[in-house]
Amino acid sequence: MKAILKTHNARPHYYLSHERVFNFERCPRRYYYSYVLFAPPDFTPYYLYLGKIIHKILAYIECTGEPFKPFLLDLLFQFEFQEEDEIKKVYDLSLSLISNWRRWRSERDEEEIKGLERPFQILTNNGTLFKGRIDRVSYQPENQLWVISDYKTGSSKIPRKDIANNLQLNLYAFALSNQEPNIANLRVELIYLRDNDVRGADIHLPNLAEVEARIESEKEEIIKGTEYPPRSGWYCKICRFKTRCSLNETPDKDSIFSLKSLAEDDSSDKRAAAAFALGNSRMKLVTWALVHALRTDESNKVRREAARALGKLADEWTLSFLVKTMAYEPLTEEGLLALELIADRCSHRRRSVRTIKLRQEFSATGNESNIKELDHEPED
Numbered sequence: 001m002k003a004i005l006k007t008h009n010a011r012p013h014y015y016l017s018h019e020r021v022f023n024f025e026r027c028p029r030r031y032y033y034s035y036v037l038f039a040p041p042d043f044t045p046y047y048l049y050l051g052k053i054i055h056k057i058l059a060y061i062e063c064t065g066e067p068f069k070p071f072l073l074d075l076l077f078q079f080e081f082q083e084e085d086e087i088k089k090v091y092d093l094s095l096s097l098i099s100n101w102r103r104w105r106s107e108r109d110e111e112e113i114k115g116l117e118r119p120f121q122i123l124t125n126n127g128t129l130f131k132g133r134i135d136r137v138s139y140q141p142e143n144q145l146w147v148i149s150d151y152k153t154g155s156s157k158i159p160r161k162d163i164a165n166n167l168q169l170n171l172y173a174f175a176l177s178n179q180e181p182n183i184a185n186l187r188v189e190l191i192y193l194r195d196n197d198v199r200g201a202d203i204h205l206p207n208l209a210e211v212e213a214r215i216e217s218e219k220e221e222i223i224k225g226t227e228y229p230p231r232s233g234w235y236c237k238i239c240r241f242k243t244r245c246s247l248n249e250t251p252d253k254d255s256i257f258s259l260k261s262l263a264e265d266d267s268s269d270k271r272a273a274a275a276f277a278l279g280n281s282r283m284k285l286v287t288w289a290l291v292h293a294l295r296t297d298e299s300n301k302v303r304r305e306a307a308r309a310l311g312k313l314a315d316e317w318t319l320s321f322l323v324k325t326m327a328y329e330p331l332t333e334e335g336l337l338a339l340e341l342i343a344d345r346c347s348h349r350r351r352s353v354r355t356i357k358l359r360q361e362f363s364a365t366g367n368e369s370n371i372k373e374l375d376h377e378p379e380d
């Protein structure tokens with residue numbers, strides 16, 4: 001059967017990824033917190049940082065062949081660990097995983113590297129965009145074999161018998177076979193770096209078209225969902241939203257409709273209308289979705305409506321958060337509008353808005369004197 005996914009350069013607003021699908025399948029409520037409400041998590045466990053660091057370091061070593069420790073230290077200090085001893089734990093674990101990886105890598109010298117952290121976007125015939133990144137793609141000329149390798153830094157494992165049918169690996173295989181139409185033989189493998197356990201399977205290319213049906217069925221479920229029920233399991237004890245979840249808040253139906261539209265609609269008019277509607281929501285938590293839209297939406301119309309809605313709903317806490325995060329981001333007109341509108345509701349914090357304006361002026365002119373003067377001004 002012919003592959004039916006194609007590479008796609010346009011960037012519609014809504015897309016799926018392995019992480020999104022995984023989160024939705026495990027617990028719709030967790031998906032809602034992460035990708036509809038954009039709520040800040042209670043905490044970030046050290047092993048999430050470990051995963052990010054290891055993926056970057058391995059690509060770095062493979063690309064440059066240079067000593068990695070200075071880079072590792074740089075990376076470690078980019079993350080906010082909860083406990084001081086976590087930095088040491090991640091450092092020690094990183095060294096151990098890198099050493100295991102080197103042993104695995106030493107047996108793969110004959111391979112040609114075809115991509116590290118190789119990005120892909122695939123668009124199904126029904127218009128679903130799926131984005132991802134493959135850790136490592138290599139080619140073994142002797143066997144005419146392409147290999148997709150995915151690094152795992154955790155200790156839980158997928159049973160060997162399930163590898164060939166694993167959705168993530170099949171998606172990667174599907175995307176790669178689309179980018180490299182001449183692939184004849186393809187193998188996928190998971191590299192468990194804690195104990196160098198390699199679990200792989202040959203993928204039969206003609207079956208890959210079935211993946212599209214799986215993407216479409218996931219999309220249907222995610223797009224149509226409006227309830228996002230909690231689905232508890234062993235993973236609740238490591239869930240980053242467990243405090244919020246324990247409050248057992250029932251999302252308001254009208255707000256859910258607008259939140260989904262703001263997060264998922266391809267039409268900027270519809271997203272702007274959703275932001276406007278959220279300005280009248282009874283659900284205080286919608287401010288997170290509005291802040292996310294204000295900072296990331298590519299349409300200034302949507303950002304403007306998000307700013308106005310925040311002007312109606314946001315409190316001092318939101319203002320402090322925006323001041324903290326936006327002080328070091330390029331400041332948009334809409335960002336400034338939001339800060340001014342919220343500051344009008346919390347009049348004693350107007351100075352914060354002035355700080356942001358002056359920082360912006362400093363980046364444009366290099367004149368720091370106004371910021372220094374501000375340090376001597378009394379609080380409003």
Ligand code: SF4
Pocket residue numbers: 027029030230231232233235236239240241242245246
């Ligand atoms: S605590 Fe459990 S049920 Fe609640 S959001 Fe997290 S994973 Fe879902």
